Amino acid sequence: MIGKREMALILLNLKAYEQGIGEKAETLASIAGELAKSSGVRIVISPQATDIAAVSKIVETFAQHVDSAPLGAQTGSILPESAKAAGATGSLLNHAERQISDDDIKTGVARLKALEMESMVCASTPELAAKYAEYGPTYIAIEPPELIGSGVSVSTANPDIVTESIEKVKAVNPSVKVVCGAGISSGEDLRKAIELGSEGALAASAFVKADDPKAVLEDLVGGLK
Incomplete structure (x- = not known):
């Protein structure tokens, strides 16, 4: 298995699924926390903002999104400072379902870094992955939008986009880690992603909506073995 030292990451995005809200989010977090402890794999849950405080007491937690608005009169904004205060250690940025401008990505990465928080920026193409790597995020998740929620993983459907993204990102900033998203739903999907050079996975519906999320x-x- 990839050791904890290499920090392979499985990030589980609960999105706004009914199965991942409130007490249900805490139940999923408990499953993730127990398995993280027993396996030594870094597993992070990304719940809705209203569930960060509860979930972060159970397992490591990322926000699903943070705004680049400054502190102050910003009604409705989810600020990096608020996410950290609630217990998050990082945040997704620019998910296909919550896209933001390049300036906001750059500002968001910088704000999170200043707070000693991690960032995972989602990119749909190798070219965008390379562009976002210039901002110095912790992770870039390569996610062709047409595969999100499809049950067909990017590591199977389009392995070239994974390897090309990794090559382009590392050429710009070798410290940025690349993970696979979009359709990752099984250990085999993750195994293929790791073989391609990915340093983890971003998964969602396959876990959140499963009849047996623990399984x-x-x-x-198991895909990391």
Whole structure:
């Protein structure tokens, strides 16, 4: 298995699924926390902002999104400072379902870094991945939008986009880690992604909506063996 030292990451995005809200989010977090402890794999849950405080007491937690607005009169904004205060250690940025401008990505990465928080910027193409690598995020998740929620993983459907993204990102900033998203739903999907050079995975519906989310997560962790 990839050791904890290499910090392979499985990030589980609960999105706004009914199965991942409130107490249900805490139940999923408990599954993730127990498996993270027993396997030594870094597993992070990304719940809705209203659930960060509860979930972060159970397992490592990223926000699903943060705004670049400054502190102050910013009604409705989710600020990096608020996410950290609630217990998050990082945040997704620019998910296909919550896209933001390049300036906001750059500002968001910088704000998170200043707070000693991590960032995972989503990119749909190798070219965008390379562009975002210039901003110095912790992770870039390569996610062709047509594969999100499809059950067909990017590591299977389009392995070239994974390898090309990794090459382009590392050429710009070798410290930025690249993970696979979009359709990752099994240990086999994750195994293929790791073989291509990915340093982890971003998964969502396959875990959140599963009849047996524990079995799905155990399978994903098995892909790191």
